[in-house]
Amino acid sequence: MSRRKVRHSTVPSSKPATVRPVSTPLPRRGKAPRLPARTLPPGPAPRPELAGLIPPPETSLADVIDNLLNRGVVLNADLILALADVDLIYIRLSALLCAADRILPPRR
Amino acid sequence: MTRVYVFAFTERPMAAFTVGEHRVEFIDLGGVHAAIERLNERPTVSESSLRAQHDIVSRIFDSVDAVVPARFGALVDDPELRDILAARRSAIQDALTLVRRRVQMTVRFSDASESTPVNDARRESAAVSGTAYLEARRNAVRTMPLLAGMVSRLVAEWAVAERSEPATGRAHATLYHLIDRSWVSRYSDALSTLKSPGLTVSGPWPPFAFAPDLWP
Numbered sequence: 001m002s003r004r005k006v007r008h009s010t011v012p013s014s015k016p017a018t019v020r021p022v023s024t025p026l027p028r029r030g031k032a033p034r035l036p037a038r039t040l041p042p043g044p045a046p047r048p049e050l051a052g053l054i055p056p057p058e059t060s061l062a063d064v065i066d067n068l069l070n071r072g073v074v075l076n077a078d079l080i081l082a083l084a085d086v087d088l089i090y091i092r093l094s095a096l097l098c099a100a101d102r103i104l105p106p107r108r
Numbered sequence: 109m110t111r112v113y114v115f116a117f118t119e120r121p122m123a124a125f126t127v128g129e130h131r132v133e134f135i136d137l138g139g140v141h142a143a144i145e146r147l148n149e150r151p152t153v154s155e156s157s158l159r160a161q162h163d164i165v166s167r168i169f170d171s172v173d174a175v176v177p178a179r180f181g182a183l184v185d186d187p188e189l190r191d192i193l194a195a196r197r198s199a200i201q202d203a204l205t206l207v208r209r210r211v212q213m214t215v216r217f218s219d220a221s222e223s224t225p226v227n228d229a230r231r232e233s234a235a236v237s238g239t240a241y242l243e244a245r246r247n248a249v250r251t252m253p254l255l256a257g258m259v260s261r262l263v264a265e266w267a268v269a270e271r272s273e274p275a276t277g278r279a280h281a282t283l284y285h286l287i288d289r290s291w292v293s294r295y296s297d298a299l300s301t302l303k304s305p306g307l308t309v310s311g312p313w314p315p316f317a318f319a320p321d322l323w324p
């Protein structure tokens with residue numbers, strides 16, 4: 001049985017960021033959520049002090065995706081065990097944010 | 109059961125506000141406040157939902173001195189959220205101190221033709237475990253453009269913190285800088301001297317890239 005461990009919230013900042021949204025339920029293989037491909041509406045208005053640097057709207061969307069899916073505090077984690085590309089077990093680890101020995105009181 | 113969808117953590121609460129159909133309120137978690145919306149289900153990933161959340165975080169960012177944004181999809185039970193805060197309060201408070209009155213600037217490098225590997229691929233042969241081997245393999249293909257070093261030096265005077273994300277596959281290399289809110293003009297002036305078509309600067313943003321890593 002092959003194990004495919006998906007660790008979204010466990011990746012330290014020094015490691016490459018994953019693209020998959022952290023806390024969204026993991027899709028089955030081949031069914032990753034995709035943003036609609038269409039002409040993008042203008043993004044939020046740039047702040048005046050940086051208007052000269054703000055790139056075109058599509059870059060703004062790239063920033064939104066990067067900021068919200070790839071950055072920020074992680075409050076959820078997901079784990080999938082798969083066999084032959086079939087996801088068998090899906091576990092949501094919402095509160096598992098540090099090692100158990102750091103949360104639980106020491107055994108006597 | 110109603111759950112809480114977390115947008116961000118702040119030092120101080122704001123009055124509740126509404127953005128579109130989203131009613132954002134603040135709950136006190138003992139020294140840290142969470143900007144939340146009461147929801148039953150996690151929103152689906154779509155451009156509109158991403159933009160809505162970004163707008164909400166930006167509005168909070170505009171109104172308070174320090175905000176630590178959460179990633180998209182942070183839907184938890186109320187007790188769960190309190191457990192998380194109890195376990196990682198100091199990390200979040202440290203992050204709030206770091207980002208206070210500061211903004212994130214993002215520099216993206218779309219041209220990776222002139223780039224340098226982050227680590228030496230020869231380390232693969234010295235790997236002592238399978239994990240170490242795979243780490244070395246991954247690092248061998250991660251690159252930062254040479255231009256990144258130039259950018260870092262140019263803004264070193266204003267960047268309080270810097271994070272880098274090497275290019276991997278089709279993903280562009282990115283630098284994130286944390287700077288004081290009053291230094292945005294100076295930062296942008298410094299980078300405007302670099303006239304490279306492969307360089308894209310955006311910001312100021314809420315400090316997404318400087319949120320703490322809650323995993324120890």
